[in-house]
Amino acid sequence: MTLPTSPELESIKTLKQIAREEFILPGTAICGGCGGLEALRLAAKVLGPKTVFVNAAGCFTLLATFPYTPFKGSWLYTTMASAAAGAQGVRDALDVLIARGKLPAEDDVEVVVVAGDGSTYDMALSSTSGALFRGLDFWYFCYDNESYGNTGMQMSSATPYGARTATTPVGVKARAGTEHGKKDLFEIWRAHRPAYLATVSPRFPIDLTNKFLKAKTLCGPKLFIAHAPCPTGWLYDPEQTADYARLAVETGIFALKEAVDGAVTHTYVPRRHRPVEEYLQGQGRYRHLFEPTRNEGALRQIQDQVDRYWAEVHETTGAAR
């Protein structure tokens, strides 16, 4: 809260402008092809080395496995429901220690929550709401693999309609697998009017980098939902992570957007969205929608929802389709 805001940072235009230096080193216990880790790796290049990652239980908890961590900054594992409160404690303590002259200002760090969708959308919603309400100056990085990934792909409230998970299996009575729609966390967070809020994709590194650069100039809550394609849980070959990350955006299923003090801008709008089937097909979690027979109703429902979302976007922004 007491940190002065930085001057506007230069936004980048090409991949070559992304820092070469790595702040998350390789050799971690995270699954090969993890889209979330790639997004965090890119984010860390903007965040820099003076960071503390405050972690909620999830896949990324295994990043810091004693005695190793891949980070150049610090790490604090909290609990599944309270990482944002942990960020509050660190931020407050550093602020008061600096104010009391007990800590030199150059020893300050960026306080970054790292949490999966399971804790973020579910258990931690209350503590995060508290931190947003208090206007805490912190970062929140949610790697959204749309399930409780670390426990073996069970449904979270980020799981999209139609995806099969271990707790939303396909059966005669439940042909679509997950029958709830994905919780709209972006809007829930946006209602708190954070300083900055954005969705990012590991396959759109320039967009991601610019969003983190913009957030770095702002004081207050800076929130990110990173699309995190998950070969282990979504059941596809790890080398296809980049393809699915790209297709999620190109089909319009995952919208790249930001909200500065509540005002929403879509940062990438394809001229024509590709059919959602291109994204769904090939992922094991959606196989039941195609085999042994096509579930036309479910496929239509997914496409209709995406179309409705973008129709609304075009209507409110007045942009031509």
Add this chain to the structure above:
Amino acid sequence: MTTGQLLTGNAAAAWGARLADVDYIPAFPITPQTEIIELLAQWSANGDIPARFVTMDSEHSMLTAAGAGAAAGARVFTATSSQGLLYGFEVLYTIAGWRVPLVLVNVSRALASPITLEADHNDILAARDTGFLQIHAETCQEIVDSILIAYRLAEDERVMLPVLVNLDGFTLSFTREPVTLPPPAAVAEFLPAYRPRHAYIRGDKPMAQGAAVLGGAPYSYFRYQQQRAQENALAMHQTIAEEFAVRFGRRYDLIESFQLDDADYVLVMSNAFATKGKAAVQRWRARGIKIGLLRLRVVRPFPAEAIAATLAGRKAVAIIDQNLAPGSGGILYPEIATALYHETQRPPLLSVIGGLGGKDISEGEFEAVFHHLERAAVGEHVVSPLLLYTKLEQERTRTLLQIAGKETSL
């Protein structure tokens, strides 16, 4: 600032935090603890204390912020009670595992359900295995002093564990007693500014706290370190308490011995109702009965040796648990029985449950306990645990049951 004044237990707790010159107070209200954080909020608003006061969204968040603040190197204070302590429970284990020092005051209140506001110790004793140290105060004076001792203990590099200081709801929280506040300058000498010795968060000094471990061997190592730290705390408490006595003239041991030198019979009690026990001891002493009281002050680490040495050779001992482990009995009774297991001169041990939900322990009930102690001393079998409940209370409860439409034999 005057040094002697009438303070409630809650105000005494707030003064403890103020004298400890804490940096950070994440807070959340719960009765009967609210007065502590209200006072600290007022002092913070007035600029009387330099600490940052932040109202959190729950005890779960509050305790996480408290531990994280300590991990960042701040001296942290907070307080809760009853259901609030339980709501923050998983965080107690987490931050004890971080090995960060902070002081958490718990104002004991019985647990739901039924929901109530008055004290017993099921809340605080549920936290006995979390890794926190526990100090149980009997008086408002002891609350202030225990908080200062608690910080010294928590921040000692041989301990590095958070401490719970317990006081009873209503019987202490809202009761004014004369309290001598130690002068701030003298406190600053006894408790110098906090210099973190654990891994703490700094831009130029990366660290990891709460990292995952794969396999039981490293897990066992870290858990064993906590056990060692608790054991160290027994010796450290005595050293710190000695120093406190020299500086401030008030002495606190792991256990308090009251009229125990020649006592044949012993009551074991803790917290504020121990005062009632002491009054009963004095009444019996006036009748020439050799009886005394052992008050448990430090409950974690458990001072088993001191207890065993004090109780061995007595004619009979009654442990009055102000708590109930349903299906078992009193929580402290088996701990004391364990402490005495290796004693050859083991006295008969009577388990008594009293004071649940703040229920009074009357003179008559103490008489009943003594009657059973005498029987136990001559080798008679006494059914235990004994639940203290008077005829009058029984009749009143029956009336309530009738109003509720529950005709039943109590």
